[in-house]
Amino acid sequence: MKLFNSTLKAHSPEVSATKAKKFGTLYVAEGHMLAMRRYIDVIIAYSVGNPLMYLFAMGVGLASLVDANSAGAFGVSYMTFIAPALLVSAAVMTAAGEFTYVIMDGFKWRRTFYGPLATAITPYQISQGLQLAVTGRILAQSIVYLLIVIAFGATASPWVWLSVLVATLAGTAFGFPLMAYAASLEEERGQFQLVNRFIVMPLFLFSGTFFPLTSLPWFLQWIGWISPIWHGTELSRVLSYGYDEPLWLSAVHVMYLVALTILGWHFSRRIFARRLEG
């Protein structure tokens, strides 16, 4: 009976339960990160390919048209202007991808949220664990993105490193409430595709990403004001090239993003608890 004399001894049930209660969120996060390894090739291609393609296409290609036709409209080169916006948009889009089908998968398709439930891990921890894992992915992806932006020479400020945190915060500000919504769905009838087409895409296109929000007609500008991408982008511009903005407005951006993140965190915890204990 070699198997049972293995040095890999399990803890006693009491110890396991105590540990699970204490580190449950981390355990769940670890599980999700291991699951992400299954599609690590896509993650890497996306994290590196996406910034390269957008920075070449928009920062070099489109920039040549914009800089030639309206030199000085932005105060900086067009590349410098859009790089922080692209960083933030990519973070939000990753959040949109990770907090939709994965949730349906956990509750309905492969029911992975029910596994940890058989242990001492609580529904709150199951919800937070996923949030932690995805936040980690967004943070790592944003660091890679920023390195590529720096390689393109599209930033001048030493504060630019903080924009990685801003991008991640924008990702959670959009992702956590989306997660709460996704967790409230019993069935997938194309809602996620609609979220993508009618929420994510408009937010990307009308958040002052490719031009200042004020270039849009007034009846479209409100999309930017409610958009985590716009708030994140404005902050990120302040940090990467000293974009001129009053301090109170920067504070509003941070508070808005933090508030959305907390609301999303709170509601997804509650919905997870209701569904898993109900």
Next chain:
Amino acid sequence: MSTSAPYVQDKDLVLTGSKRAFAALYGRNAKSVIERGLLATKTSNASIMVSGFVEPVLYLLSMGIGLGSIVGTVTGPGGTPMSYAAYIAPALLAVSAMNGAIYDSTMNVFFKMNFAKLYQNMLYTSLGPLDVAIGEIFLALLRGFMYATGFTIIMWFMGLIAHPAGLLMVPAAVLIAFGFASIGMGITSYLKKFQQLDWINFVMLPMFLFSATFYPLSVYPESVQWFIQAMPLWHGVELMRQLSIGYFTPSMLVHVGYFVVMILAGVTLTTNRLRALFLK
């Protein structure tokens, strides 16, 4: 007891193959595949159908109006000056024809092929692989035709069509969609896992970004220009842009020819693949 001939005779029980050419490939019944597709549309989510049309309109509003107010006037085909919105609108139409066709012929077909096992069931009947290919591609084109008509109407309302030839953008969009749908379905038949569908986006995104959609090709070094000109979307964008201002040159024949060849190659590939997969 009377000895009349039996109702079923021995010769009736002998199966003989049809003498008609390509009988194994084509059951002359693509119609029923189309009918089934239209019926299925009725029960699907209507807002998803609408969403495919909304995307290019959003791009047009955002880039055309927002960025257009900064960029101003650009140089179109043959040196014609045009507003930035008028410059990108035909390109967006070409992109939306590509996206719609690729969506229909990859994601959609992949799920029907691997999860619903729809084609397998169809091929158990008198339908051949060519019926299935024609039926599915026709459905994709019908959708593309509707989107293109809608977008062209919006362009017209926004004053972005400078010439009556702009109406030809609708059939041109169908041609582009045909090219992408036929190739897309053939490629989908090679995919085994749905994560592999992500790779299709990795081909589509650079095509979308680099095919002179948002700025002229002249910003690239010559070697890059050659590469982009080898890609199908660039031909679609050029064709649309020329039609929108009624600028006809022999180069248009090259663009159209590119898609004709793509269609022929795609339909051949798809039919062969369906036969290899299902008629073993």
